[in-house]
Amino acid sequence: MLGKGGKRKFDEHEDGLEGKVVSPTDGPSKVSYTLQRQTIFNISLMKLYNHRPLTEPSLQKTVLINNMLRRIQEELKQEGSLRPVFVTASQPADPLGDSFREAPPAFSHLASPPLLPADLVSTTPLESCLTPASLLEDDTFCTSPPPVPHDGPTKPPPPALQPVKDSFSSALDEIEELCPAPTSAEAVAAETAAGDAKAHPSESSVQKPEGLPESRTAESKLMDSLPGNFEITTSTGFLTDLTLDDILFADIDTSMYDFDPCTSATGAASKMAPVSADELLKTLAPYSSQPVTPNQPFKMDLTELDHIMEVLVGS
């Protein structure tokens, strides 16, 4: 279930990566490369949506993080990967239900003072939500009582409780991304709908910066538009067989989402996220125009989603 070393169908894809440049921190296997890439992707997303709201974020930092995200997305596209980059480790049992409630702060934080600084500073360390970078490297830099991440007067607010918000946004983004815009009428309609309705922060703030409330500043627009930019650039050559319908309405095995990894008996909570993604990939691998019949259905109605987002954010 959790991919404890079983051979995966994705191996075929991985072989194609042989000639690729490998990170120097890479272990012998490509798994650790994709693991690290996903971790970096998650961290980058969190950085973009987690900053001190009082002063303008550093443009240089924003640009560099955004370039990182773009590059990873480019890589994923080139690999032809079907694997969405989910950050799901700390999702509660019903990923969608709770996600909806959690999502708005990620996108309205620039319109109004964010919830996160004091309220959402949780005692849950980063490690229990994501694979800590330190596990990929030699050091115990992040996991040992660190002088750096959580101390010091100049530290940024700890990136706690972001995963849930970002998992939802990532999930939505990836679903959008999997659908090539020109070839899918539904996707175009969806994007148009997202662009028109201002109360669709998850899509609009990430994909259509123009649709944001007017109180957004130029800089925050930039910040959101940058990731939005790379979300929009879904290539036509990418999974042309798929349409939004196939993904949204197909049955996908999401059994790994149905338990809370933080209370999992395995104790390796921090490794949930990448493994889950790999598992998901396993179920998606034979994906063609035929939907997979999983153990449990994964259904989402886009208009229903829009409606819920409207209710949560807008009014």
Add this chain to the structure above:
Amino acid sequence: FLGAGGGNDIQWCFSQVKGAVDDDVAEADIISTVEFNHSGELLATGDKGGRVVIFQQEQENKTQSHSRGEYNVYSTFQSHEPEFDYLKSLEIEEKINKIRWLPQKNAAQFLLSTNDKTIKLWKISERDKRPEGYNLKEEDGRYRDPTTVTTLRVPVFRPMDLMVEASPRRIFANAHTYHINSISINSDYETYLSADDLRINLWHLEITDRSFNIVDIKPANMEELTEVITAAEFHPNSCNTFVYSSSKGTIRLCDMRASALCDRHSKLFEEPEDPSNRSFFSEIISSISDVKFSHSGRYMMTRDYLSVKIWDLNMENRPVETYQVHEYLRSKLCSLYENDCIFDKFECCWNGSDRQVIFHGTVTLFLPPLCSIVMTGSYNNFFRMFDRNTKRDITLEASRENNKPRTVLKPRKVCASGKRKKDEISVDSLDFNKKILHTAWHPKENIIAVATTNNLYIFQDKMN
């Protein structure tokens, strides 16, 4: 003097430390810039609270031949205040990003200080005399009853306790949409440039209501933005030439005579990426945090996250020298990305201009100063120096412990992996909160100023 080709290795000794002792650092006290003036007599620091503190070197005492003059507080003033940008609903930090001194032309000293948005020209002047003996006023300022005045006298200047006054003479505002990262005074001493993330402006020191945009890399569509300006500096001798560095590790040299808007560079300095070192973080660690011309202007030095590079202005395709500052961090980049340390902006500096003296028979030649040593900071309050001639390098620590005046600093060593030798420090025990971002070298003597988070250390070479 240094003989041609460099002399003995310098032995650095602790001299002084300025700033609060306690570990609890007040955010406003965080030092954000350090700069000697042209003579080295004055040393200015700027902090996050918008204050400038200037230290003055004591005149050398003939009896104290074993050490150079100490630096004592000369003037303290509030340069910038926090502001609020109502349009964007964001605070504008008062943190002083850079200080640059003007060469001294008269009794007063002038410096430029800048925060993210506004540059100010400050005049620092001394007052050590005051007029006494007015006819119509008492000494305390009260007016005398004119009927009591029976004689006339001429007021005279009498000495008073030295008072140092700082007054803002020019305020250069409203020219930068983005955050100012550099200011650089031209060799004509009339103009200067200010650079933000996307634009560089040229100012005349006398004119505050107008500046000329000389570089603009803002794309029409901000969503296409992938590169920002990180530093800029005028050439030390050529008043039409300047360079600017980018977040992608490139340096562009521009000639202002070529066109009004120097968007097209005259030279582009970029080192091709080393494929064996490529990682997710290649771009981020290639981002240049500082660029400094050598005194002659023949070379320039750039600092990126892991290294210092020396470039010959005549060679664009690669640096002539590369020095690794803390290569042991290369395997930790993911963690450093996670905790934002990878975005730390380290500065670098050349040694001061020790005159090069050559004795040839009965002729003594004084040659232009040699830039032979570079210095830059690292973590754990370590700082590093590289001797370009001997190719030797040294790691020293700025710490209050074990630092007695005139005791030579003990070299430090970081153990990257494997067995840690005695006195070595392992990478995992480095304190990444203790970073030395700002260092400065006295323009004429072997005195260096090293800023830790909130303390300023002054080291001198051991005089025999």
